[in-house]
Amino acid sequence: MMSSVSQALSISALRHPKEQTYLLVGAVIGAIVWLLLLPLLLMLIWFVIPFAIVLWIAEQFFRAELLGNAVKVSDEQYPEIHAIVKSQAGVLNLASIPEVFVINSQGAINALAVKFVSKKYVILYSSLIDVMLAHGSLKELSMVIGHELGHHAVGHLAWWKTFLLKPAMFIPFFGAAYSRACELTADRIGLYLCGDSEAARRGLIALASGSIYLAPKTAVKAFTEQERQMPPLFGFLHDLYATHPRTTRRVLELEAAKSLIGGTQNG
Numbered sequence: 495m496m497s498s499v500s501q502a503l504s505i506s507a508l509r510h511p512k513e514q515t516y517l518l519v520g521a522v523i524g525a526i527v528w529l530l531l532l533p534l535l536l537m538l539i540w541f542v543i544p545f546a547i548v549l550w551i552a553e554q555f556f557r558a559e560l561l562g563n564a565v566k567v568s569d570e571q572y573p574e575i576h577a578i579v580k581s582q583a584g585v586l587n588l589a590s591i592p593e594v595f596v597i598n599s600q601g602a603i604n605a606l607a608v609k610f611v612s613k614k615y616v617i618l619y620s621s622l623i624d625v626m627l628a629h630g631s632l633k634e635l636s637m638v639i640g641h642e643l644g645h646h647a648v649g650h651l652a653w654w655k656t657f658l659l660k661p662a663m664f665i666p667f668f669g670a671a672y673s674r675a676c677e678l679t680a681d682r683i684g685l686y687l688c689g690d691s692e693a694a695r696r697g698l699i700a701l702a703s704g705s706i707y708l709a710p711k712t713a714v715k716a717f718t719e720q721e722r723q724m725p726p727l728f729g730f731l732h733d734l735y736a737t738h739p740r741t742t743r744r745v746l747e748l749e750a751a752k753s754l755i756g757g758t759q760n761g
Contacts, residue, residue: 505586505647508682510747513675520662520672527661546611553610560595560615567594567618575623578636579616579643582687586647592616594639596623603704607642609651616642621704626697628706637688637697644683650676673737681744682751691752695745702741718746 528535560566567576575594583591592607592614599619608615616639626634649655663669685694692714699717700709721742732740739747 510675510678513679516672516675520659523662524658549611564595564597578639582640582643605638605642607645614646625700625706625709629710633688633690633693634697637684637694640687641680641684644680667734674739677738678747695748698745
C-alpha cells in the first residue's frame with residue numbers, strides 16, 4: 495500500500511509547520527498558567543480519581559452503544575478495511591490498534607478519531623464508505639483511515655496535551671486555528687499512508703461531493719480553482735471559527751505536500 499520510499503519517512507516530519515508553531519505557543523502559555531496555578535492544582539488533586547472514574551463510565555456507555563448498534567471491523571468483518579487499519583497502525587508504531595467501527599450515518603459523510611481513558615477508536619460513517627468503495631477506491635478510503643489514525647499517532651487526543659494546552663484555548667480564535675493545523679497534519683499522514691497523491695486528494699473531494707456517482711468524476715483542478723475564487727475577506731472570516739480547513743484548501747495543501755513525501759508521485 496506504501497512504497498519503500500514513503501515508509502522510510504519519519505512521521506514527525508509530516509507535522510504541519512502551523513501545528514508546530516501553535517503547539518509551541520500553546521505549550522508555553524499553558525506551562526506558565528499551570529505553574530502559576532500549581533497551589534490550586536495541588537488542592538484539587540483529590541478530584542483526579544473521581545474524574546477518571548466518570549470518564550471510564552462514559553467510555554463504557556460509548557462502547558456499549560458501538561457494540562450494540564455499529565459493526566466492529568475485524569479479520570472476519572470487512573477484512574479489506576481491517577487490513578488497511580492493521581497495516582497503517584504498524585507503520586505508525588501505534589502501541590495498540592484502535593478499534594474501528596462502521597456506523598449507520600443516514601447519509602452523513604464523515605470519520606472520527608475518538609479516545610477515552612483506556613481505548614482509542616476510529617468511527618467510519620457508512621455513507622463515506624459507500625461513496626469511496628462504490629467505485630472500488632480502497633486507496634481513497636486508506637487516505638481517510640490514515641487521517642484518523644494520524645490523529646492518534648501524533649497525540650492530538652492525548653489527555654496530557656489537552657490539559658497542557660487548555661489555557662491557550664481561551665485566547666480568541668487560537669483553539670480553532672490549532673485544530674485546523676492538526677487537521678492538516680492528519681491529512682499529510684493520510685497522504686503518506688495512502689501512498690498515492692491523486693487518490694488522497696480524491697478522498698478529500700469525495701467528502702465534499704458526497705455523491706456516489708459524481709465523486710469519481712470530479713475534476714481535481716476545477717475543484718481547487720474554487721479556492722482561488724474565494725472572496726478574501728469572507729474566506730478569512732469563515733476560517734476564524736472553523737475547526738477544519740476548507741476542503742479546497744486541504745486539497746491544495748496535499749498538492750504542496752506531495753513534493754515533501756517520497757513515493758507519492760501519482761497524479
